[in-house]
Amino acid sequence: MAMLEDWSSKSDQMRYYRSKKDSxxxxxxxxxxxxxxxxxxxxxxxxxxxxxxxxxxxxxxxxxxxxxxxxxxxxxxxxxxxxxxxxxxxxxxxxxxxxxxxxxxxxxxxxxxxxxxxxEHDFLQVIHHHSQTLRSSIPTAVLKSLIYQLLNGLIYLHSAHILHRDLKPANVLITSTGIVKIGDLGLARLSSQPLQALHVGDKVVVTIWYRAPELLLGAKHYNKKIDLWAVGCVMAELASLRPVFKGEEAKMDAKKQIPFQRDQMGKIVDVLGPPTTREWPGMVHMPEYNSMKSIDQSQQNRLKEWCHSRIRSQQGYDLLRLLFIYDPDKRLSAEDAIKHGWFYEDPKPTWNSFQSLNAAQIPPHRxxxxxxxxxxxxxxxxxxxxxxxxxxxxxxxxxxxxxxxxxxxxxxxxxxxxGYGVQTGYxxxxxxxxxxxxxxxxxxxxxxxxxxxx
Amino acid sequence: MSTDFWSSSHYRKWIVDHVTIRESRAEDLRYVDDPEHLDFLGIFFANIITKLCKKLSLRQRVIGTATVFFRRFYLKNSYCETEPFIVAAACCYVAAKAEESPVHIKNVVMEARSLFSQDRYGVKNFPSDNTKLAEMEFYLLDDLECDLTVFNPYRPLLAFCRKEGTQQRTQNTWLPEMEIGEVGVAVDSKDAERYWGNGEGQLELNEGALQLAWFIINDTYRADICLLYPPHLIAIAAIYLTLILHQQIRETVIPLLAHDAPEPSSTSNEPPRRSSRQQPGGGISTPRRQAQDPVSFLAGLNVSMPTIFNIAQHIISLYALWDRYKEDGAPESQARSGNHSAVASPLTQGSTPGTSHKRTMTASRGGSMSAPGPTSGSRTPGSEGGTPVIVTPAFLTKMLTRMREAKMADLAHPASGRPVNKMLERTQAAG
Incomplete structure (x- = not known):
């Protein structure tokens, strides 16, 4: 009862409330x-x-x-x-x-x-399992099911005006029954069109290897398409078992200025060739447009060759090409991507992504x-x-x-x-x-x- | 946030009925002389939240969300068992984060301390320690069941209406609060169409009228309206009241009604029938192809009109109550109406549209408006407790202290029964 006296103490008038709640x-x-x-x-x-x-x-x-x-x-x-x-x-x-x-x-x-x-699983773990244990590529049926369901989840998020902003293999989970689950919305944010300056809250978004070119060029306004670039990176990584654009991140300088990510941009240009103002007119307005000029302009787009041994499907190459369009306005949306012909050619995507696998091929439990x-x-x-x-x-x-x-x-x-450490989508x-x-x-x-x- | 209000936590869990609200006040009712005083507390704390948020440079939508949090908290708790000032401060702090415009906890504590220690509130012991507010935040999150996405009526308003002369919603940049595409997209441009029964599109309002509707929405947070009705219906009720209260518009609308009584059920596919009778130069601009006159706009809406009238009634009874509440203890005077724009209703709004509405409101109140207050039910004004004609912050803060002391005394001496149960006394007195 002594405690009861304290409840009315002037210094802490919430004490009674807390004790009631706590109990x-x-x-x-x-x-x-x-x-x-x-x-x-x-x-x-x-x-x-x-x-x-x-x-x-x-x-x-x-x-x-x-x-x-x-x-x-x-x-x-x-x-x-x-x-x-x-x-x-x-x-x-x-x-x-x-x-x-x-x-x-x-x-x-x-x-x-x-x-x-x-x-039980995630995309990164599936990649590790195939690259280190099975030493074979991920079967197309599995790859396609994983990407299909990833897009399906993304359509939902985007329709709710949510940008994920941190899609990468570690953040996309898979249940023991082979259902894909997009995880870790810790960086996700709402957006709606027309966009306000999203950079205001979070100066840097998306893990560097999955970061869209408009972000690398310092865009203050960006949209859902940054997630689609990341889907392209995830798809390429599932297909090749290695990050497709594995750049070194330039660190923030002493003044906390965010530097131009030259190495990362270079890795993209290595595969896709440099962006041109013809295919991406908006590029000239990007804060880092001038930094772009220092990147080797002589490279050719060799995505098709890259895909040749890894995706082994003309349609698959075409989907990846559309996800890797430099101009965000021309890049595929999640709704359009899921309707792409690749998903309609055999093998077709399945709800249990692991349906075509035998027990030994399914990655181990977390x-x-x-x-x-x-x-x-x-x-x-x-x-x-x-x-x-x-x-x-x-x-x-x-x-x-x-x-x-x-x-x-x-x-x-x-x-x-x-780095490429062990990560989970939680x-x-x-x-x-x-x-x-x-x-x-x-x-x-x-x-x-x-x-x-x- | 999620585009679909109907699947949101706001709709599924936090739209409640009058009974729930009444039950949530049961404990407090035992400690007040007049149930109406609890409604005054609602106005009082909504004003405090507004002031604190303004000091923190937070926008109108954050104020709305903070107030909704406060009201949701008191659906589960009693004033007499809590310290509402720290709850209000925590609501502002959490709402700022939930609406993606965070403020540092230190600033919240500092501003809250300085605001609450003003003489009119007399809260001299608000904790200067950040951890106290952070602790309250934690308990608040728990009582809010972590449902932090609130749909406010501002966005639906701007989906239903546009400023005359503009073609797109997004050009409504005249409002300082206007923000594009963030939390609380209750009805976005696409969704709005489903409430336009005949699909004729937006209502065009002049700037003063649209602003009035916006201010009416600000005011609704001073009653339980945000707990009772979905935000798009509140927006429509605000539009409805605007059409009545805005003088220019009224003059435009009355002839329309005189010649042709509205048919609320009409959802015909004809073009707006009354547009030809539009008076040029009135509050409504000459309609473009997609704009409607107010009567066909309301008639064409695919919503329950009785519900809209209920909300409008609720807003009007709030104004009647609010008219008896004075922040500085002096009777309402023209002189002060300008200084308090932060918390002023259309009744006291100092700005250009304000003056005429004041007259309008007073006139309509003098008439048949005697709707009961939100939680008061069958109240007897001026009962034994001696309700002052004008309710002031000083009265309310003293009342809060008394309520809390009485409650704590009851807790400390449970054996002696409940010495004071004013609700019981009232019932007995009433026979």
Whole structure:
């Protein structure tokens, strides 16, 4: 009863409200069993979990825990980051078979937990499985089904005026039944035509290898077509098992100016030839138009040759060509892409992308580790995993208090700079080393290494 | 956000009925002398949210979203168990982020402290510590069930109407608030067509009229209207009231009605029948091919007109209530009407269109308008508690403190029963 007296204390008139709320709240651990740790990144950590609730007992979920903010060793409230708010707000409204579904959001112990449907695989894992284990290319039937469903999900997002802005193999998940699920809407944003300057909130978007030319040229206004360029990159990568435009990212200079991504642009020109003002009249208005001139102008478009051994279909080449049109206004939209003739020629796309595969060809289950799982509850492990490589992430997240424009820019950069590490569509990894460590932890990592050595 | 309002969390979960709203106030009703006072609290905090957002340079849509958050929070909570000032501040902070125009938490705390400590509010102990607001944000998100996408009526308004002389919606850049393509696209250009029963297109309004409709929408946030009705219907009700209140337009419309009574059910495919009778030089411009006169516009809408009238009624009863609320304690005077444009209704709007509406509103209120307030039901004005004729912030903040103290006292001494239950007293007094 002594506590009751305090409720009316002048200093904290919300105490009664909080105690009432806290006592009625269901905890994460009362609703889910944490099976293990999946991955971590700038935002926090992702866990595999199983429902304890009667109505969907044993169903699997991926729980994304946003890192709580700390002042010294004490976890404090510093405000929910803009990107978390955005991801929550968007996910609460969307529902589509080809987009990862958010089951619920739980707020507990100063942390946010987003409970997503679980997906066993992702595009990156399929690529790794084929390049490193099977050592063969992805069958056309699978490739086509994956791209078809990716486009199908994208049509939905675009019709809801949502730009994904970070499509890449790691962010596109696949369930154990072969259904594609677009994940990680942490960078997604609303748009509508005519567009306002989207660059205002986030200075750098899309991981460099998947970044559209208009973004590389510093466009202040961009639209849905940036996602279609990324689809082209993902399709090419699935076909060749390697990133098609694997450029080096130029880092921000001391004045935090974003440099021209010369190397990345060069990698694109290597395959597609330089853009001309005839095919892309708007190019002359791009902030980095002059920087473009320093790029070798003598190259020819050799996409057709590139496709010859990798896609092995005239229609497939044609689709890729249309996705890789420099001028965003002429580039294919998601609606048009899904109607492309490639999807109508055999083999046709299937809803179970793995339908044509035998058991050995299906990629292995997502690896989880046990040792990190307790941090889900105690939140003590976050500091342990702050490696030098994640310095930028720590910085960004620490400022995740709605600082706005500038911080967001840095945050995007953090996502954008990553190497080819292990990433999951529930969120992405920051550095290559960290990526491999996470998935390679325990015996799994050793075994994998041994095989690679052989 | 998602283009489809009908599949949104806003529609599925947060459009409620009068009963739900009444039930949500049950606890508070035990601690107030007059249920009407709770409606005044709604006006009071909507004004506070507006002021705080303006200080933070946030736009009208953020103000709308923040107010919706506040009202949703109090669907689940009671004033007497919470501190609404910090809730209001948290609503502004979250709404800014949800509407992609974030402000730093420090600024919110600073501005809230300085605003709330003004004499009229007298909140001297608003926490200076950022973590308190951040903590409130957390609890707020939970009570909002993380549904942060709100559909406001502004965009539907601009989908239904355009400024005369413009061909495209997107040219409505005269409004400082006008933003293209962001959260809350309840009805976009394509969707709007489904409510135009005869597909004749947008209504053209002159600048003053469109602005009046916009201001009426601002005002609707001072009552529970945003919890009761979908935003496109609120926009239509605002248009409807604009047609009545805007003098020039009224003069244009009346002859139309006199000659030819409207047929609300008409959805014929004929071209607008009354356009030939349009008076040139009125509030409505000479129609272009796609513009309609107001009567056929309303008649052709594929929406429930009784619902529109209910909303309009609700807005008018809000104005009646609001007229008895004074921010600075002095009776309403012409002199002050200019300084408070941030929170002013058309009644007190100092701008050019304002003056004439004030007269209009007062006149119509003097007539048959005696609609009950939003949550008050069968209230008895001036009951034993002694409702002041003019309600002021000072009265309301004192009332809040009393409510909270009484509630806490009840909690501290549960054994002694409930010493004060004003709702019960009222019922008993009424027999």
């Amino acid at each position: 009625s709240k269901l905890t994460v651990s009362s609703k889910y069993t944490i099976l293990g740790f999946i991955s971590s990144g700038t935002y926090g950590r992702v866990y595999k979990a199983q429902s304890l609730e009667a109505e969907d007992r044993d169903r699997l979920y991926a729980i994304k825990k946003f890192k709580p903010d700390k002042e010294g060793d004490v976890i404090t409230y510093t405000g929910v980051s803009q990107s978390a708010i955005r991801e929550i707000a968007l996910n609460r409204e969307i529902r589509h078979d080809n987009v990862v579904a958010l089951k619920e959001v739980m707020l507990e112990e100063k942390s946010i937990f987003m409970v997503f449907e679980y997906a 690896r989880i580790t046990q040792d990190d799982a307790p941090s889900m509850v105690t939140s003590q492990h976050n500091t342990q995993h702050a490696r030098p490589g994640s310095g930028m992430s720590a910085q960004t997240h620490g400022l995740g208090t709605g600082l706005g424009t500038h911080t967001q820019g840095l945050g995007s950069q953090g996502v954008g700079t990553q 969120g992405t990894y920051n550095t290559q080393t960290q990526g491999y460590n996470a998935q390679g932890q325990g015996t799994g990592g050793t075994r994998k290494k041994a095989r690679l050595d052989r």
